[in-house]
Amino acid sequence: xxxxxxxxxxxxxxxxxxxxxxxxxxxxxxxxxxxxxxxxxxxxxxxxxxxxxxxxxxxxxxxxxxxxxxxxxxxxxxxxxxxxxxxxxxxxxxxxxxxxxxxxxxxxxxxxxxxxxxxxxxxxxxxxxxxxxxxxxxxxxxxxxxxxxxxxxxxxxxxxxxxxxxxxxxxxxxxxxxxxxxxxxxxxxxxxxxxxxxxxxxxxxxxxxxxxxxxxxxxxxxxxxxxxxxxxxxxxxxxxxxxxxxxxxxxxxxxxxxxxxxxxxxxxxxxxxxxxxxxxxxxxxxxxxxxxxxxxxxxxxxxxxxxxxxxxxxxxxxxxxxxxxxxxxxxxxxxxxxxxxxxxxxxxxxxxxxxxxxxxxxxxxxxxxxxxxxxxxxxxxxxxxxxxxxxxxxxxxxxxxxxxxxxxxxxxxxxxxxxxxxxxxxxxxxxxxxxxxxxxxxxxxxxxxxxxxxxxxxxxxxxxxxxxxxxxxxxxxxxxxxxxxxxxxxxxxxxxxxxxxxxxxxxxxxxxxxxxxxxxxxxxxxxxxxxxxxxxxxxxxxxxxxxxxxxxxxxxxxxxxxxxx
Amino acid sequence: xxxxxxxxxxxxxxxxxxxxxxxxxxxxxxxxxxxxxxxxxxxxxxxxxxxxxxxxxxxxxxxxxxxxxxxxxxxxxxxxxxxxxxxxxxxxxxxxxxxxxxxxxxxxxxxxxxxxxxxxxxxxxxxxxxxxxxxxxxxxxxxxxxxxxxxxx
Numbered sequence: 001x002x003x004x005x006x007x008x009x010x011x012x013x014x015x016x017x018x019x020x021x022x023x024x025x026x027x028x029x030x031x032x033x034x035x036x037x038x039x040x041x042x043x044x045x046x047x048x049x050x051x052x053x054x055x056x057x058x059x060x061x062x063x064x065x066x067x068x069x070x071x072x073x074x075x076x077x078x079x080x081x082x083x084x085x086x087x088x089x090x091x092x093x094x095x096x097x098x099x100x101x102x103x104x105x106x107x108x109x110x111x112x113x114x115x116x117x118x119x120x121x122x123x124x125x126x127x128x129x130x131x132x133x134x135x136x137x138x139x140x141x142x143x144x145x146x147x148x149x150x151x152x153x154x155x156x157x158x159x160x161x162x163x164x165x166x167x168x169x170x171x172x173x174x175x176x177x178x179x180x181x182x183x184x185x186x187x188x189x190x191x192x193x194x195x196x197x198x199x200x201x202x203x204x205x206x207x208x209x210x211x212x213x214x215x216x217x218x219x220x221x222x223x224x225x226x227x228x229x230x231x232x233x234x235x236x237x238x239x240x241x242x243x244x245x246x247x248x249x250x251x252x253x254x255x256x257x258x259x260x261x262x263x264x265x266x267x268x269x270x271x272x273x274x275x276x277x278x279x280x281x282x283x284x285x286x287x288x289x290x291x292x293x294x295x296x297x298x299x300x301x302x303x304x305x306x307x308x309x310x311x312x313x314x315x316x317x318x319x320x321x322x323x324x325x326x327x328x329x330x331x332x333x334x335x336x337x338x339x340x341x342x343x344x345x346x347x348x349x350x351x352x353x354x355x356x357x358x359x360x361x362x363x364x365x366x367x368x369x370x371x372x373x374x375x376x377x378x379x380x381x382x383x384x385x386x387x388x389x390x391x392x393x394x395x396x397x398x399x400x401x402x403x404x405x406x407x408x409x410x411x412x413x414x415x416x417x418x419x420x421x422x423x424x425x426x427x428x429x430x431x432x433x434x435x436x437x438x439x440x441x442x443x444x445x446x447x448x449x450x451x452x453x454x455x456x457x458x459x460x461x462x463x464x465x466x467x468x469x470x471x472x473x474x475x476x477x478x479x480x481x482x483x484x485x486x487x488x489x490x491x492x493x494x495x496x497x498x499x500x501x502x503x504x505x506x507x508x509x510x511x512x513x514x515x516x517x518x519x520x521x522x523x524x525x526x527x528x529x530x531x532x533x534x535x536x537x538x539x540x541x542x543x544x545x546x547x548x549x550x551x552x553x554x555x556x557x558x559x560x561x562x563x564x565x
Numbered sequence: 566x567x568x569x570x571x572x573x574x575x576x577x578x579x580x581x582x583x584x585x586x587x588x589x590x591x592x593x594x595x596x597x598x599x600x601x602x603x604x605x606x607x608x609x610x611x612x613x614x615x616x617x618x619x620x621x622x623x624x625x626x627x628x629x630x631x632x633x634x635x636x637x638x639x640x641x642x643x644x645x646x647x648x649x650x651x652x653x654x655x656x657x658x659x660x661x662x663x664x665x666x667x668x669x670x671x672x673x674x675x676x677x678x679x680x681x682x683x684x685x686x687x688x689x690x691x692x693x694x695x696x697x698x699x700x701x702x703x704x705x706x707x708x709x710x711x712x713x714x715x716x717x718x
Contacts, residue, residue, distance in 0.1 A: 356665035357627060358570045385628060386664075398664045 181255040182207040188316035198314035199243045209234040215253040219246040241313045245269045245299030260319045261287040269299035292320050331375035357382035374402040567626045571596045574668045583673050597622045606680040610707035614715030630662035640710040642682045642693035
């Protein structure tokens with residue numbers, strides 16, 4: 001044991017001692033496995049969506065185009081090529097891997113274009129932008145594809161791409177202080193795959209001081225000092241994990257064009273996004289977009305040792321949730337609800353005011369309530385089982401799946417900037433494309449968006465922010481019948497407890513009521529599915545589809561399920 | 566607490582049942598076992614059939630998902646082709662279940678599944694293949710099974 005611990009620290013050195021060589025063999029094996037499984041993910045994803053042919057992109061009508069143009073590098077075709085594409089990228093080695101950003105932003109620009117056609121006639125305020133990745137998840141399939149089938153010529157977009165980051169920064173700087181990009185990492189345990197627990201760690205949050213910052217993730221090292229898990233100030237401090245399967249430089253998180261991305265920076269044991277390996281050992285990957293609820297796994301359990309230090313790290317990403325942390329209609333409603341509790345006049349709080357556990361009202365005075373940070377309220381008695389769970393102090397809201405740290409410091413500051421400005425701007429600028437910045441209004445967007453799009457063909461051509469929107473788009477069959485209803489009942493950020501909302505979600509869109517959490521929604525919902533341009537979707541990995549190679553029987557063997565159907 | 570909630574949901578479902586669905590308790594004294602009668606959705610091969618679906622709620626409900634099984638034999642890619650009639654529903658998996666989901670949503674989802682099977686998530690791979698490749702034959706058999714098992718006399 002001591003030998004392996006000692007040698008493990010020289011992981012990257014060669015020649016490797018026997019045990020470590022095995023570890024690297026194991027990695028190589030993983031590498032081989034990861035490809036077919038990636039493909040499987042793709043297949044099952046596309047085949048699950050009735051109107052998508054296996055070769056089609058997220059835009060149904062573009063099927064013809066993407067199949068007929070094999071070298072089409074439009075954002076659309078990239079989606080389907082992603083799982084295999086990353087291999088190709090990484091095989092080209094450093095020359096290629098040094099330039100994933102251009103590729104990516106190139107793609108993004110296309111997206112931006114595409115989006116600009118469909119979208120707003122004015123820049124959404126920063127607030128809106130952080131919210132939109134989630135809020136714009138509802139888009140009908142029909143209107144979008146038109147621009148999609150005619151991607152703008154490559155050369156121009158490529159040159160545009162270069163300008164993108166700058167313009168984004170400029171545009172966002174005015175209200176940047178309030179709306180910085182925040183990402184949080186929570187430990188994630190694969191509950192139904194009977195895998196060994198992954199490395200435990202305290203939740204980590206990072207708020208970027210500026211958008212150009214990068215959060216480096218790697219093995220914890222004494223030299224770097226103890227990383228601060230939750231700095232109060234914006235910070236891009238590196239994140240370290242005390243695990244031998246994490247490389248010193250493992251992966252990086254960055255915020256580009258209003259979207260969080262992850263990139264493997266040449267780790268030896270791999271970075272997995274929703275069970276898909278991003279690159280081959282010691283190869284950089286391109287950027288992959290991530291969104292709220294995604295699972296990022298660093299390394300693979302080294303089965304040679306039982307200690308925690310050989311465990312892989314599984315991170316549940318929480319991002320794009322800042323809308324929830326600011327005053328929004330839903331939590332302001334809740335505030336007034338609480339103020340008026342017991343005054344006999346509880347009336348008309350749009351959104352539902354029932355405890356989603358017992359379905360009873362929380363509006364009666366004189367009972368113990370619990371309100372989570374997301375402003376969902378339950379009877380204390382009802383929710384207590386989820387509060388005092390093995391995960392304590394982490395608490396996951398059963399309505400919107402937001403994680404909160406119940407042991408977090410109390411925030412008794414009183415420095416809310418008046419949000420009136422944003423409030424006024426937001427609806428104005430986004431009225432036309434439906435989803436208001438505050439995600440609570442995501443659903444009402446459906447019809448307006450669809451109908452307005454054609455008229456906005458000549459709206460601003462460059463709208464980098466909108467990249468995010470498109471990438472987060474949901475495809476959904478038109479259901480005009482629910483629209484009017486929606487605008488009434490979904491004006492809260494995650495009005496999940498509402499009685500009819502749930503039933504609707506079953507038939508319409510699983511993601512409607514949970515803006516930030518799309519991936520673990522039952523994808524099996526008929527009519528509904530969602531996908532992103534290039535990121536594997538977690539919910540594709542059902543228990544019969546463990547895409548992450550696993551090795552339960554020893555340092556050398558896998559159980560083999562990983563590569564199989 | 567679970568009893569109260571279940572009673573509430575039962576009352577709601579009895580009062581205003583979703584289309585094509587009627588519920589009752591299998592045993593009046595036991596809130597946890599439900600009998601659900603589901604009409605085959607129009608346009609599906611299950612049309613005109615009346616399917617008995619058993620819904621059982623764990624004592625941990627709503628923290629634990631209910632289980633749904635078809636007591637009436639049915640020919641469907643997502644429902645096991647045996648006496649158990651187990652059904653796979655994404656939303657009922659332990660880690661996807663949310664306490665805020667309601668039985669009514671579950672049942673409507675199940676009925677929806679009858680009109681739109683999800684061959685990619687199939688339990689019965691053979692039926693799923695048939696559904697994909699020989700849809701007419703699938704519909705024929707499903708209709709026949711419906712006639713044989715799901716139509717009372």
